Amino acid sequence: MHTATYQARPDVNAIIHLHPQLTVLLDALGERIRLVTTDHAFYVRRIATTPFHPPGSSALAAVAAAAVVDGTNCVILAHHGCSVLGETLEMAHRRAVNLEEAALLTYRALLLTGGLAGREIPECPTDFVDTGTV
Ligand SMILES: [Zn+2]
Structure with missing residues (x-):
């Protein structure tokens, strides 16, 4: 990948x-992570x-690479994690921190506004749970 x-x-x-657990959870719920603060907007975009x-x-390598070819630096991999890119390791780290912080604020905002009420909890695809193979 x-x-x-x-x-x-x-x-x-x-x-x-x-x-990052909240980033993956919100993606599994179909929730877009909101960029609430200026740091979120600047680093994550x-x-x-x-x-x-x-x-x-x-297959994962192919879709992950295709997702960032347009200049996007943060890609969430469903039921798995994310990859964060940077011109430097420091910038990639700042983007990773801000991605999870944006997920945390989005999660809290959804709780405060009732945005998650009635949702089912999405689980890893059963084929992978059953076999654990790649
Ligand atoms: Zn991984």
């Missing part, structure tokens, strides 16, 4: 892949999402 992303984005020198593909698969 990292190799495919570097090939898609020659301007990028750092990719951080991580599993746009968020791409991909459908579920097993971790380590070539």
Whole structure:
């Protein structure tokens, strides 16, 4: 996945892949992460999402790379995590921190406004749960 992303984005020198829980949860719920603060807007700017593909698969590598070819630096991988890109490792880290902070504020805002009432909790696709294979 990292190799495919570097090939898609020659301007990028750092990719951080991580599993931020609120970011993944909101994506699973179909909720768009809102960029509430100026830091969120400055560092994150746009968020791409991909459908579920097993971790380590070539399909996941392909959709993750395709999601950032337009200059997007934050891509959420359904039921898995995210990849955050930067010209430097420091910038990729700042983007990763701000992505999860934006998810936290979005989550709190949805709780405060009742935006999650009545929702079912989405789970990892059953084929992957049953086999655990990639
Ligand atoms: Zn992962």
